[in-house]
Amino acid sequence: MTEFSAGFKRVIWIVLDSVGVGELPDAAEYGDVGRTTLGHIAESRPLKLPKLVELGLANIAPLKDLAPTATPLGAYGKGATHSPGKDTTTGHWEMAGAWLDQAFPVYKYGFPPEIIAAFEKRIGRKTIGNKPASGTEIIKDLGEEHVRTGKPIVYTSGDSVFQIAAHEDIIHIPELYKMCEIARELLDGPHRVGRVIARPFTGTPGHFSRTPRRHDYAVDPPKPMLLDVLAEKNVPVFGIGKIHDIYNGRGVERYVTTTSNLDGMAKLSAATHAGPAGLIFCNLVDFDMLYGHRKDVEGFAKSLEEFDALLGDFLRVLTRDDLLLITADHGCDPDPRWETTDHSREYVPILAYSRGGGAGVNLGTRDTLADMGQTVAENFGTKIPHGASFLNGLRKSNETATSARVSDPFRS
Numbered sequence: 001m002t003e004f005s006a007g008f009k010r011v012i013w014i015v016l017d018s019v020g021v022g023e024l025p026d027a028a029e030y031g032d033v034g035r036t037t038l039g040h041i042a043e044s045r046p047l048k049l050p051k052l053v054e055l056g057l058a059n060i061a062p063l064k065d066l067a068p069t070a071t072p073l074g075a076y077g078k079g080a081t082h083s084p085g086k087d088t089t090t091g092h093w094e095m096a097g098a099w100l101d102q103a104f105p106v107y108k109y110g111f112p113p114e115i116i117a118a119f120e121k122r123i124g125r126k127t128i129g130n131k132p133a134s135g136t137e138i139i140k141d142l143g144e145e146h147v148r149t150g151k152p153i154v155y156t157s158g159d160s161v162f163q164i165a166a167h168e169d170i171i172h173i174p175e176l177y178k179m180c181e182i183a184r185e186l187l188d189g190p191h192r193v194g195r196v197i198a199r200p201f202t203g204t205p206g207h208f209s210r211t212p213r214r215h216d217y218a219v220d221p222p223k224p225m226l227l228d229v230l231a232e233k234n235v236p237v238f239g240i241g242k243i244h245d246i247y248n249g250r251g252v253e254r255y256v257t258t259t260s261n262l263d264g265m266a267k268l269s270a271a272t273h274a275g276p277a278g279l280i281f282c283n284l285v286d287f288d289m290l291y292g293h294r295k296d297v298e299g300f301a302k303s304l305e306e307f308d309a310l311l312g313d314f315l316r317v318l319t320r321d322d323l324l325l326i327t328a329d330h331g332c333d334p335d336p337r338w339e340t341t342d343h344s345r346e347y348v349p350i351l352a353y354s355r356g357g358g359a360g361v362n363l364g365t366r367d368t369l370a371d372m373g374q375t376v377a378e379n380f381g382t383k384i385p386h387g388a389s390f391l392n393g394l395r396k397s398n399e400t401a402t403s404a405r406v407s408d409p410f411r412s
Contacts, residue, residue: 006235007379007391008323008354012272012280013372015095016307017088017242018288020331020346021061021078027345030086032331035344037292040335041304042066044297049308051315055326055351059362074353075394077363079327079371082386086343087159089194089218091329092246092283094369096226097377097384104160104194108132111156115191119154122182129153129165134293134341135199135210139165144205146170152179153199157293158342160194162187165210168200173213176200184217192219195245212259216245226373227251229382236278240267243281252281261286261303265310272317279376283329292332293341300334320356323379323394325372327351358394366390 020037027033041047042063049057049066056076058066083090085103093100110130120126126149128142133155139146142153146167153165162183166176176198183196196217201210227237231251239247239255241264258264261284268282284307291300318324331346338344350363350372366372370387378389 006277006381007395008356009277009321010280011278011323011325011376011379012268012318013282013325013376014268014327015092015281015283016287016326016328016349017283017285018292018330018332018343019304019328019349020333020344021328021349022347024080024345024347030345031340032086032333032345035331035333035335035338035346036061037300037331037333037344037346038304038349039063040333041297041301044301047301048305051308051311052326052351055353056360057349057351060349060351061347072360074324074351075358075361075363075390076352077350077366077390078347079350079366079369080347081330081345082368082370085160086330086345087161087194088242088288088329089160089246091348091369092243093221093225094386095327095329095373096221096247097370097373097386098222098225099368099370099386105191106158106160107156108158111154111162111191115186116154118186119183122186123152123179126151127154129155132156132158135163135165136294139199139201139208139210143167143201143208147205152176158340161197162193162195163197163199165199165201167208168202168211168213173198173200177215180215180217184219194219212257216242218246218248220248221250224384225250226377226384229377229384230279230380233380233382235380236276238271238276238278238280240264240271240281241283241285243283246283253278258285261307262310265307265314269314269317272314278380288332288343292334292343295334295336295341297334297336315353318353318355320354322354323356324353325351325376326353327369327372329369352390352394354394356395361393363390363393 022036046065055074056072059068083100128151180198198215236253239252241258244255328348331344333344374387374389378391
């Protein structure tokens, strides 16, 4: 492979799916005034997030019982989503420099009859459901009927998704994936949803549970975006979790899927120990899938603490040639005062850590999530259509950064 020039030889980018830090100025347009995922979780009980706080998390926004640190070990700030929408695809695409002119369509009352009729004709089966629902609740409500009739369950949510749930013994995985491919073909034009998602499950009535063989079928991102320009520079990209699916595989040289945040961090650690240069891009989905959408505040809190504990060990393996970015793609505030289980239109945290510089740098409020992607692009000697890089700030060697590095507890 051709050598590429780089400031940091390796960038490790972790997306904490749904961990927002407070409403955006246009939150009212989305019904999200007052929502703050991390803020409300911190209000529910004292959070133990020592590593994230040391990096600068509590310096980004007020968090109950988490005090800002005088000498953060990382650079810190928050990012706004420029594009309309508040879903996974919108957030991740914008990180890569792709802005949307309009939000992906959502279906508060289910999909129109002509879409369902065309889908049923192509798959040779009738469907059930066709409404917004929680994935766990809809298999609880309709799973038995599905098993009895063989009709796949079609549903959506507050996101731009067409989801197909099926018992693995009734509709085998290859057939379910084929159904998703058909749906992806049909859902174009005004009905071009962000993702079609296979949602397999197993078990018996009253004891159904989803399996890890979920698969996402995204639309193709606009060109050029970050992973395209990195590929042109021969910068290897290793995707962990949903990354390959979100970008439709473009620019992702190698990838692994994950079954949980714990599995994701294990695979991230393995990839980091293996030492590949380039970009390691990881999405940790449990915060969103298991806790945000299910309104499980305590589960969300425990999951954040679990990540923080794993992060402590992970930071010790990083070198001066590594840059770690930690962020989110949107919010999903589980606070019960809001009945909705939808994502929330929020700022996302931005933490950047390297032993090579940048400690204590306040990145401020970034106008677009693309600032992170532009930083990665500049690091590898290229650029993307949108965003302002903060790479120079991470290379600063001011007094605050120097003193913080000397006392850095993550140094081996």
